Amino acid sequence: MLTLLNLLSAIALLIWGTHIVRTGILRVYGSHLRKVLRHNVDRRPLAFAAGIGVTALVQSSNATALLVTSFVAQGMMALTPALAIMLGADVGTALMARVLTFDLSWLSPLLIFLGVVFFLSRKQTRAGQLGRVAIGLGLIILALELIVSAATPITQAQGIKVLFASLTGDLLLDALVGALFALISYSSLAAVLLTATLAGAGLISLPVAIGLVIGANIGSGILAFLNASMQSPAGRRVALGSLLYKVIGLLLVMPLLDPLVGWLDALTFSPQELVIGFHLLYNSLRCLLMLPSVGLMARFCTWLLPDRIEENGAMRPRHLDPTALVTPSLALANAVRETLRIGDLIETMLSQLLEVLRNNQLVQNQELRRLDEGVGALYNAVKLYLAQVPQEALSEHDRRRWAEIIEMAVNLEQAGAILERMLGKIQDQKTAQRHGFSESGLEELTGMHTQLLENLRLGLSVFFSGDRASARQLLKEKRRFRAHERRLAHAHVGRLHQQVVRSIETSALHLELIADMKRLNSLFCSSAYVVLEAAETGGLHAEESAVD
Incomplete structure (x- = not known):
């Protein structure tokens, strides 16, 4: 029971750290990020790069999705560039997963200490808000370490070993479990790092790890869609398109699973490095291949989620997004x-x-x-x-x-x-x-x-x-x-x-x-x-x- 409580508290700490980073960054550079997201979208490569950069700053593809869906819901951005930004956000998440696999245990206490000093001494200044961001980054690193360490005893339990043993490489089943990991941990990043830890401990095979990683991506898409459920149809289309792209990625990789596993096995890397490397390679290739199709996806999502026709539309506010109140x-x-x-x-x-x-x-x-x-x-x-x-x-x-x-x-x-x-x-x-x-x-x-x-x-x-x-x-x-x-x-x-x-x-x-x-x-x-x-x-x- 204590182990489960430690895992839940670590997940809560990760959510809180992500919230602190996102709100801190947006308070200091919010107007600049809005300009980056709104004005660098004329060309798809620029929108794609903007998604990578903003996600690296706010440490969460879900936070980027929140910004982008809000802009689209308010008519400040078209759906096509928004989908390109979301593809870039997926690559940004994979890059951050690679960074966080380095030994950063020394960085977490340093960031928290310096962040508290700056935040308490200069609370209403830019330096104080950057201190708040440092606190959030330190908490994210600490929370990811705690999630992995708290999950390790659970994975040693006999029942959990039996559960992992039942995962024999069926991609659809593994993807479903990976999606559940992401939903429970409220972060695809935490789910991918946990999968890498399980693969490193020999509890799961490489084909199972690949399925879990792909499923974690789908889980993050489901989270974004749930977060956008209170938005207008225009805002929900962004999350829907991003989720569909993740599902399409699963369908595309299914016939390539066996040769892919054989190629990865031939590489001289540890299982943990192979999982992280696959995550980065998969997201990068998938998003680059999907980038030319964002216009078609935008039309398809508009067909699936048409605008609601409301009487007395002029009487209803269009731009007062309640999810933006935290920023x-x-x-x-x-x-x-x-x-x-x-x-x-x-x-x-x-x-x-x-x-x-x-x-x-x-x-x-x-x-x-x-x-x-x-x-x-x-x-x-x-x-x-x-x-x-x-x-x-x-x-x-x-x-x-x-x-x-x-x-x-x-x-x-x-x-x-x-x-x-x-x-x-x-x-x-x-x-x-x-x-x-x-x-x-x-x-x-x-x-x-x-x-x-x-x-x-x-x-x-x-x-x-x-x-x-x-x-x-x-x-x-x-x-x-x-x-x-x-x-x-x-x-x-x-x-x-x-x-x-x-x-x-x-x-x-x-x-x-x-x-x-x-x-x-x-x-x-x-x-x-x-x-x-x-x-x-x-x-x-x-x-x-x-x-x-």
Whole structure:
């Protein structure tokens, strides 16, 4: 019982060490890794190499799968390059297995000691987070050693020996057992190292070891697919394609098993080295052979897992992946993308406002209600999603970005309420009183609307990019809008003085719409203040006094 408990605790330690490394790397280099994964995917060899490199950094193909499935689920990456990255991740795992077979017993305590020193002394700095990564790496090495040592007494038990003796080289049965090893240990890497240890101890033959290694690869694919089960169909396709590639590898190696074993037996290496070497060779050849077929696999997975057709799709968040909450930089990027969707709904409402002003075309109450409910639903989703981001894991920059997203979402939600009220006012005026704006008044309101729409788009761009030059331009546009609004108010009073009938009939509504557009413009331009606040406080105050 104690031996089994030691094995389970070692597996838990491996899972925890992998989690620490992944979160530490993503907190320090998360934006860089996202750029590597998102921008180096135009060509398949680059995507393949990116998968190898990222997996070597985060020490887990499952961690790479988590990143990639999240990107695909959010529409940030196509399925074809994602599958190429996953093939590279399999090679990266095999390379790490080879590295970890070296005698690294001295490295684990050193990494843990230095990691604790740096993490506790500089917790919120980059050096502190790298110390966290060092702790995780040390725990991974230690956990792999503990898994092997804890499993050794179990393998000496008579019942286990009988079980291993029943494995006579049937590739499908051996692959099934290897997959179970990977699922139980939550790591194909641990399963491969355990298989190498069993082969070195003479408990299993080389053909059985090959089957166990292939099965461990399939087990890791099953783990990735289970982890992606809560994703959208787009995200699940990545894990499905990776799993299918592993199953295809099993089918391809079946007729070659006997000559392969004969060739390996002829080599002058120890059984343990042969197992590790086969793992690296098998994954490398399999992934390189499969790389040209990623486009075909992407189409097949799309056919197997089509997109769900959901009613009121605009009301549902698309980018708020709950699995990304453990990685603050990725979670904030998701919230930014969902906030931009709120901006898209606001732009749609603005466009409908123009139609109502110009063409006397009334917006259906149901459509107006759908858009307003969509803004409210996405705003609440973003707010609740950000509330789940662990504050202690946020860097100073991430804390500012967190506040920026909340502020922008609040402003857009308020803008939606103002636009709904404006549309209601115009429709009531045109249906109940059947009064229309004068030609001059309509032209003025249309011009303000055009400028307002441009400022909304520029404000969303500033919010997304944080570009200071665009922020300064946005403040200039706000000042221009304010001056334009004053001129139009004076022009309207002039038409009243001239006794223009339509201007008199719509005077109250005209002035209310101008005031509402002024409020909307202030909300749309607020992102400029956030961008300029840190670096240009003095200049910002000068702009504020000039604008307001």
